[in-house]
Amino acid sequence: MYMAKVIGSVVSTQKDPSLVGKKLMIVRPIDSDKQPIRFEQVAADTVNAGIGDNVLVVRGAGARRADGNAAQNAADVNDCTIVGIIDRFDK
Numbered sequence: 001m002y003m004a005k006v007i008g009s010v011v012s013t014q015k016d017p018s019l020v021g022k023k024l025m026i027v028r029p030i031d032s033d034k035q036p037i038r039f040e041q042v043a044a045d046t047v048n049a050g051i052g053d054n055v056l057v058v059r060g061a062g063a064r065r066a067d068g069n070a071a072q073n074a075a076d077v078n079d080c081t082i083v084g085i086i087d088r089f090d091k
Contacts, residue, residue, distance in 0.1 A: 003086060004029045004057045006049050010042050018076040025049060025082060027057055032089055043080040056084035 004027035012024065023045040029038040034054065044063070049055050063081035 001056055001058050001083070002029055003032070004041075004043070004055055004082075005034070005036075006051050006053045006055055006082070007040065008051060016077045018078065019044065022078070023048075025051075027055065027080075027082065029057070030054065032091055034089070041080050043082045044078050045082045047082055047085055049082050049085050054086040054089075055082045056086060057081065058083050 006025050007028050008026035010024040010026060012019070024042050025045045026040050027043045028036050028040050031037050041057075043057055047055070057080060059080050063078050
């Protein structure tokens with residue numbers, strides 16, 4: 001799991017069936033000082049995050065299990081999912 005900032009959204013009318021109905025957001029990983037640390041990625045949003053939100057993101061198998069639909073997960077192509085909205089950073 002890592003931290004990221006939502007910087008935009010992606011609209012895709014033609015996509016894999018496992019992505020139908022999922023909101024796709026552009027996220028940029030950040031460090032605890034809220035500074036960008038890597039390249040941008042596309043993540044499926046399960047928590048209704050908005051542009052400008054700092055979020056928690058999972059990748060790989062965790063991303064496929066994040067929506068709780070075990071029957072669909074076997075064929076899910078999703079590799080990156082927003083699973084939480086960060087309220088604050090305490091250091």
